[in-house]
Amino acid sequence: MTSYVTEPTRETPVLGEWEVVVLGGGPAGLAAATAAARAGRSTLLVEKGGYLGGAGTGGGLSTFCGMYSNVHGEHVLTVRGHATELLERIDRLGGLRAPHLSFADRIQAQAYDIPAYRSAADEHVLAAGAQLLYHAFAVGAITGPSGIEAVVVESKSGRGILRGQVFIDSSGDGDLMAWSGTGHEKADPYGDMLFPSTMFRINAVDDERAGPAWKTLPRLMDEAVAAGRPRFPRRGAIVRPQRDAIEWRANATQLRNPDGSAVDGTDVWQLTHGEVQGRAQAQEVFGFIRENHPGFERSYIVDIGPEIGIRETRRLLGRYVLTEDDVRSCARFEDSIGLNGWPVEAHVDGDLDIRWPYGDDPVGYNQLPYRVLVPSEGPGNLLVAGRCASMTHGGQSAARVAGPCFAMGQAAGTAAHLALKARSTVAEVDTGELRAELEEEGACLTL
Incomplete structure (x- = not known):
């Protein structure tokens, strides 16, 4: 009360x-x-x-x-x-x-x-x-x-x-x-609210070796889950080069509450939970990208969005x-x-x-x-x-x-x-x- x-x-x-x-x-x-x-x-x-x-x-x-x-x-x-x-x-x-x-x-x-x-x-x-x-x-x-x-x-x-x-x-x-x-x-x-995301950017990418990673990475992620890896926050990842191709942006997270509902952008406690969860998910997904996709071996996260993206x-x-x-x-x-x-x-x-x-x-x-x-x-x-x-x-x-x-x-x-x-x-x-x-x-x- x-x-x-x-x-x-x-x-x-x-x-x-x-x-x-x-x-x-x-x-x-x-x-x-x-x-x-x-x-x-x-x-x-x-x-x-x-x-x-x-x-x-x-x-x-x-x-x-x-x-x-x-x-x-x-x-x-x-x-x-x-x-x-x-x-x-x-x-x-x-x-x-x-x-x-x-x-x-x-x-x-x-x-x-x-x-x-x-x-x-x-x-x-x-x-x-x-x-x-x-x-x-x-x-x-x-x-x-x-x-x-x-x-x-x-x-x-x-x-x-x-x-x-x-x-x-x-x-x-x-x-x-x-x-x-x-x-x-x-x-x-609980099913009729778009899930928020945390965006992040990756630097030091070898663009030539990475190729069209936005097409190949989702397949690698599906194969990893099929082989027994716990599922990712969201199926697939949207990764694209920025103005300078050594820097890529990544849209690969999905923020939810412990009960599975979408994080509500009008609730300050849920927003707080979402910020913490989003940064953790960004690190998780990036770790997989760096370890499994060519061109990302020397890359690192250069920035994580300062606010979660409410849709x-x-x-x-x-x-x-x-x-x-x-x-x-x-x-x-x-x-x-x-x-x-x-x-x-x-x-x-x-x-x-x-x-x-x-x-x-x-x-x-x-x-x-x-x-x-x-x-x-x-x-x-x-x-x-x-x-x-x-x-x-x-x-x-x-x-x-x-x-x-x-x-x-x-x-x-x-x-x-x-x-x-x-x-x-x-x-x-x-x-x-x-x-x-x-x-x-x-x-x-x-x-």
Whole structure:
């Protein structure tokens, strides 16, 4: 039974007021803040860490998935606009590798250098005119008759209030929507929640001798288990070279609680367990790679992601809920605000299940409707973008990756501007005007 302590009443300082307040600096958040600021809105981007990028930096991911679509066999960059400008900034810092094929060579992904991404993201958001607040951990919301009035944060400076007119929840876990009483659901960790991972990077690899290790390593792992070795945290391992081929990234862990359930990213005790378990799994899997695969004999772990990579927790109940069938049937929507070409990537117990679009020659992408960002009921000044947007478990298993999150974020920031311009709720935004604004800024809404 939980016991409670009543804290004394106190006055909390107001740290400022902005037209748009964005919570969470992952792909959706940084795109949202950039879009709102470029439209001329005073904008604050609040991030709990000391850098932007979300799982792509703090989680050590180092790959943008979902930027490309396989359109009738042709690999096409389908997430554009502010996201491609960010790629150009990373490239100018020497941090991009040529896109590579993943998942049986059926889809392209974009590897990058994490420090370059961090620096480029700072430049990208600040050049738009947005303000950054790092090391501020959001802990609550203040609501009133007009909707959300402020976000409450804790930092080294103490507790503070951030007032705003329109709020964008791109926290990943949907923290702001939960605190404000906005309708949402949470994945069931016993079979309906994607398992988290801990990413790590390997240095001093002999690239020529390693060859296409991402193809041969899973077979070696299966053979070892068949010969009696205890099973690995996850069947197979995704290993790929970075910009300099002596350094490889590895995605080979899967984090679970002692009862087998997925680690819940909204539970601090489970997060702690996951961090410890993830580092142990990284060492275990790397030891096998080094001892059994050519080219890795002199290699070592150069970095383990400073945070575990959470894939799924809370999801908005929005005006439309994107489903797995929408993804696999390449659905079209009149209020499209971007595209997703990534397949359903289900991190199931001990394995990875990839589910592709239906048919022999699919168009290869689904559109993302504006309605997945808009609560079906709740505050009229809240938009939700990123992996916590309105999607089923299956739909979210595809559209949670960086590419569609960039697209959702740019749309959310632009919609916030239009709601302020029209003095309307976010649900009343003219989607025709929104789409026109996005296309003018280079976004791809259809092909």
